[in-house]
Amino acid sequence: MANYEDCGPSAYDWDLIKPDWESGILTVDEMVKRHRISRDMLREKGREFVASGVWQERPRQAGRRPQALLDQAKALLAQGPVKHPDVPYYGDFTIGGREKPPTITGVASTEPRVIAYSKKVGERICDLVAQNWSLEEICTLPGMPATWRVMQWLRSPEHQDFCTIYWDAARAALLLQLDELDKELSEVVADTKKRNKNVSNARIQAIRERRQHLEFKVTNLLPHVFKGIGRATGRNAGDVENKSRLGGLAAIARKGTDQMLETGVIDPMTRKVNLKVVNGGKS
Structure with a gap:
């Protein structure tokens, strides 16, 4: 298990996030939804771990992801959000008692939006x-x-x-x-x-x-x-x-x-x- 002590205290189990970061299968937004973590914290911690050598740099994807990566991303997100033991979970906003996996970038959602x-x-x-x-x-x-x-x-x-x-x-x-x-x-x-x-x-x-x-x-x-x-300001001037x-x-x-x-x-x-x-x- 990696040593995260020098990167400050945190309730997240970063060993659960590390594979998603290094594989590059999920986008940052999809990692945010899967791990219920803020985008700012994920990016900041990721830079710290990469700079300290704990994590490897994320692979850069040029343009749209190939279909093979989209299929892998669907499979990961279909597993539902990852539960971090020490992080309060606020994802109990479900339909029919079952959590719906978040929409993948580039794939349309079938759930009707509120107008x-x-x-x-x-x-x-x-x-x-x-x-x-x-x-x-x-x-x-x-x-x-x-x-x-x-x-x-x-x-x-x-x-x-x-x-x-x-x-x-x-x-x-x-x-x-x-x-x-x-x-x-x-x-x-x-x-x-x-x-x-x-x-x-x-x-x-x-x-x-x-x-x-x-x-x-x-x-x-x-x-x-x-x-x-x-x-x-000036003559006959009122509030903007x-x-x-x-x-x-x-x-x-x-x-x-x-x-x-x-x-x-x-x-x-x-x-x-x-x-x-x-x-x-x-x-």
Whole structure:
């Protein structure tokens, strides 16, 4: 069994994921569905394991996969999701009590997609978002709408309640990831003396970069932080009407951590997310 200690703590059994990574039979998206792991974690861990020599580099496929590889991918996905002992399983969203294998890239699904919005579908989407599922992953499940249709619902004034709950769920998922990164960082720092100093420092830097990326995503999901930005100036100038939830404020979000420090989203002393600001002034 490979030694994964220097790559940080994780509940996943990486020896179960290694064959799928090295064979190149499954795409990254299909590996995400088979192992119930986030795309970002899979790619980041994969790079770390390859750099450390624990895993081999994934073979690159030019263009569409040949039929032989598609048949092998179908056979693997037909076995259902791989159960990792220490990872909570949230895949109990089935039809007829049986999990349907995810759709393979390039193969059409026979399950009809949802067209009209319903409260049940909206709640199911928000529950999965809160569990850190991406919208693309959710929309591949049976009975789910297309990604573009969900985005259409989020922009529609008729579904304002769904829009609010969706962004609250996405924000909660990101804040939970930030808490997990803080715990992981504290464990690595506390264990620095027992490990190689260079390896520990590199690991700490990697965690801090991931945390900065999540903080940037939190900023994009907090439109009220940028209140007052996007106003027109000059004589007889009124407020600029922004039709989307985030409006034209993406440019200010690109400033990253510095902007979050200025707006108070991140406490300058503790470098942690200020929940009072995140919740709109509520404690």
